[in-house]
Amino acid sequence: MMKQVELVNGDLRFPALMAGNGEPVILLHGFPDTYENWAVQINALADAGYTAIAPALRGYSPGCQPGNGDCSLYAAVDDLMVFAAQLGGRVHLIGHDWGAVVGYLACAQSPETFCSFSALAIPPVRRIPQALLKVPEQVLLSGYMQFFQLPLAPEAWLQRGDLDGVTTLWQRWSPDWEPGLYLDNAKHTLAEPGVIPAALSWYRSLFKVWKKEHRQVRxxxxLNIATPTQILIGENDGCMSPKLLEHTLVESDFSGGVELQVLPNAGHFLHLEQPEAVNHHLIRLLNNTQCE
Known part of the structure; x- marks a missing residue:
């Protein structure tokens, strides 16, 4: 039975969906998305004997928007570590898009906390900067990230009409797929007060290289990742080119082991497009890597 719960970090309150009994599994969503879209995975994980909990990312609800506007990756990793501690100290981790980026960093920084890690739609982030030189198409695909650095214009673009900018990104990133209710869920979250500016702050903080938190993340x-890891990529991903894998997936970077699954007939939102295939891989890794 899935229920709405709340996770807390300081004075920030993060809405979350939760179901099941067993080893805890945290699921982190990405942009422009919502924690509610993990529902199919949450039910599948609960049926497989796990406690699945999917919180909103920092900023994606009015109650978890920091007063200082800090939506840096450093702060997001801190949120995750606090959640893990609240759930008993050792957890499995599944992340999509920004959630996967946070996961790579958290597993590198605190391997003893994470029993397993599944990264959806994002190749290993450690080597992406160098890979951009070898996969020029990714520079074009990532053009939205430069656009998001501008003041005000990105907010206006995303919010015009019925959040038409959000629709455009979903269509571009997962072509030949009709998202239906999933896109409606995402729009409902992104329409809440302050969420779109907070979501854009995630991108804007990437370029604040002078901050000590940025140095910490670098x-x-x-660091190598000692957590057993799997990477799931949709072969039609229109946000992150699958060609990046040739230059970013280096097995020696993953001392706990790494495996790759490229899913046919799936784009960036692969867990929503091909839930049965994705759930199969998620549960298989969980079953092979129990938290001791």
Missing amino acids: GWLG
């Missing part, structure tokens, strides 16, 4: 990027 240090984590250089």
